Amino acid sequence: MRTVLLTGFEPFDQDTLNPSWEAVKALDQRLIKEDTRIVSRQLPCVFSQAPARLRELLETVRPDMVIAVGLGPGRTDIAIERVAINLNDARIPDNLGDQPIDTPVVMEGPAAYFSTLPIKAMVRALRAEGIPASVSQTAGTFVCNQVFYCLQHALAGTGIRSGFIHVPFLPQQVALAPQPVASMTLETQVQGLRVAIITALDTWVDILDSGGQVS
Numbered sequence: 001m002r003t004v005l006l007t008g009f010e011p012f013d014q015d016t017l018n019p020s021w022e023a024v025k026a027l028d029q030r031l032i033k034e035d036t037r038i039v040s041r042q043l044p045c046v047f048s049q050a051p052a053r054l055r056e057l058l059e060t061v062r063p064d065m066v067i068a069v070g071l072g073p074g075r076t077d078i079a080i081e082r083v084a085i086n087l088n089d090a091r092i093p094d095n096l097g098d099q100p101i102d103t104p105v106v107m108e109g110p111a112a113y114f115s116t117l118p119i120k121a122m123v124r125a126l127r128a129e130g131i132p133a134s135v136s137q138t139a140g141t142f143v144c145n146q147v148f149y150c151l152q153h154a155l156a157g158t159g160i161r162s163g164f165i166h167v168p169f170l171p172q173q174v175a176l177a178p179q180p181v182a183s184m185t186l187e188t189q190v191q192g193l194r195v196a197i198i199t200a201l202d203t204w205v206d207i208l209d210s211g212g213q214v215s
């Protein structure tokens with residue numbers, strides 16, 4: 001039996017829920033492709049705690065693949081992230097009030113890590129299912145990027161593939177917004193993650209494709 005570790009985040013920035021956790025939680029303990037089990041766990045939206053919690057999960061779950069998921073406020077589709085950078089530069093305080101500005105994620109670490117997931121194949125498969133998706137060239141500089149960087153750093157050279165996906169708001173989070181804000185239903189987010197996981201498990205060499213890039 002293989003294990004895919006999925007992580008989602010607790011709510012942050014005054015939200016009462018985080019779609020990344022809602023979607024990931026819905027897949028916990030699900031069997032995929034008969035021989036692969038999903039294990040879903042929550043990460044704190046806290047710079048000083050998330051990396052240690054992630055490393056503890058890698059040690060206890062011993063996954064064969066890891067996909068970390070976060071909310072990308074304002075994202076219009078399921079964003080398959082390409083690159084994690086060695087930089088914390090928080091626009092808002094985290095859930096403990098910490099707001100690092102221009103600090104490295106890992107002292108002396110490389111400037112960046114690429115996702116080791118087949119990101120273009122994942123985008124293509126999602127779109128083929130009728131789910132809006134694209135490759136994203138930045139996971140930002142907040143806790144999601146920090147977790148993504150720590151994940152790639154921890155698994156570098158192990159052969160265990162890993163990456164990060166940003167999901168949009170849920171419709172109920174933006175219904176009262178003064179300006180229109182993009183959203184996606186939980187059902188579509190969950191189905192999107194399922195397709196993304198299956199594609200990642202099935203694809204060893206990524207495709208050459210424009211990946212739905214808009215810029």
Ligand code: PCA
Nearest residue numbers: 009045070071142143144
């Ligand atoms: N999104 C934030 C952190 C937690 C989350 O779900 C981010 O994009 O950094």
